[in-house]
Amino acid sequence: MTSNSTSSKPDFWYWVRAALANRPVNDGPPHGDDLPPVYRVNDYWAMARQGESWRAQRAHLVLLLLATVTAVLAGQLGSRVQAVLAAVLYGLTLVVGARAARRRADPDGHLHRVAAETVKSMAWLYMVHGGPFHSRVADPEALFTERLEGAFRQLRTMGWQDPLSTGPLPDSDQITPTMRTLRAKPLQARRDAYLRDRLQEQTEWYRRVSAKAQTAARLWSAATITATLLALLTTALQAAGLIGGWCVAGLLSTAVAAAVAWQEARRFRPTAATYALVEQDLETARIAMATTVTEENWAGAVAETERLMSPPYTDLLMRGGPWHASAPS
Numbered sequence: 095m096t097s098n099s100t101s102s103k104p105d106f107w108y109w110v111r112a113a114l115a116n117r118p119v120n121d122g123p124p125h126g127d128d129l130p131p132v133y134r135v136n137d138y139w140a141m142a143r144q145g146e147s148w149r150a151q152r153a154h155l156v157l158l159l160l161a162t163v164t165a166v167l168a169g170q171l172g173s174r175v176q177a178v179l180a181a182v183l184y185g186l187t188l189v190v191g192a193r194a195a196r197r198r199a200d201p202d203g204h205l206h207r208v209a210a211e212t213v214k215s216m217a218w219l220y221m222v223h224g225g226p227f228h229s230r231v232a233d234p235e236a237l238f239t240e241r242l243e244g245a246f247r248q249l250r251t252m253g254w255q256d257p258l259s260t261g262p263l264p265d266s267d268q269i270t271p272t273m274r275t276l277r278a279k280p281l282q283a284r285r286d287a288y289l290r291d292r293l294q295e296q297t298e299w300y301r302r303v304s305a306k307a308q309t310a311a312r313l314w315s316a317a318t319i320t321a322t323l324l325a326l327l328t329t330a331l332q333a334a335g336l337i338g339g340w341c342v343a344g345l346l347s348t349a350v351a352a353a354v355a356w357q358e359a360r361r362f363r364p365t366a367a368t369y370a371l372v373e374q375d376l377e378t379a380r381i382a383m384a385t386t387v388t389e390e391n392w393a394g395a396v397a398e399t400e401r402l403m404s405p406p407y408t409d410l411l412m413r414g415g416p417w418h419a420s421a422p423s
Contacts, residue, residue: 128272136210143203224396304369311362
């Protein structure tokens with residue numbers, strides 16, 4: 095799953111120092127450093143493991159393509175050196191694939207992303223009196239700890255490794271001073287902060303990622319179609335006896351297969367369509383919460399809006415949603 099974090103990629107020890115720091119209370123908008131320490135660590139590991147997974151997939155496909163090209167050249171030129179090189183490249187392809195399977199970077203990254211976004215969503219619910227953390231709850235901090243541990247128990251059954259127990263970060267208070275400060279403010283201040291620093295930020299993020307994915311989908315589709323047409327042309331020319339015996343069509347077919355595999359791995363089209371739908375839903379929710387939502391139904395409206403940004407919801411749309419019918423052209 096793609097991350098909806100707006101932070102950059104600092105090194106790991108930055109996050110450890112940020113988590114351990116005694117940060118003063120401020121009245122600015124909550125950012126990554128103001129959210130629970132467990133969010134920051136999981137956000138880092140989600141980006142790191144996701145990047146590792148993509149690099150492994152890219153290396154696997156590139157090695158396979160290079161091995162095929164080298165093998166074709168070895169067959170055409172009768173070169174033993176190139177044949178040995180092709181064998182080495184195929185061997186490296188197997189090694190990279192086996193290592194990626196053993197490392198489990200993709201599923202681990204997904205679980206860390208789910209953990210990070212769950213914590214982030216729960217933190218916002220707590221700060222603005224949303225969902226179960228409404229204004230009438232007796233002990234919101236105890237409820238936050240209880241709900242957080244419940245979410246973590248479920249993630250552990252799926253193989254998630256808790257960084258608070260396995261990493262260098264000690265168990266600490268997950269409710270930051272900034273979170274307490276915002277929760278103590280009146281409804282209008284909390285509403286403004288949520289609409290500006292949560293909804294507007296996430297709406298722009300979904301819009302930006304959807305546009306990038308749509309552009310990437312068009313470019314890769316154009317490259318795939320072009321390579322397929324070239325393979326068709328070379329095959330027709332070979333059949334007519336107009337070009338020699340070089341297996342250009344085979345090389346182009348391998349390139350097409352690699353391009354299709356990369357598109358399937360990155361899921362450009364479903365990402366573009368799914369995130370465009372979420373962006374529209376968030377914009378609708380933002381307008382409603384700014385105009386018609388009252389204090390009585392504020393908690394429910396926030397909870398529903400957070401559901402729209404949750405990884406399970408976007409995963410559901412990505413896997414079985416209407417993207418195939420509404421994918422951008």
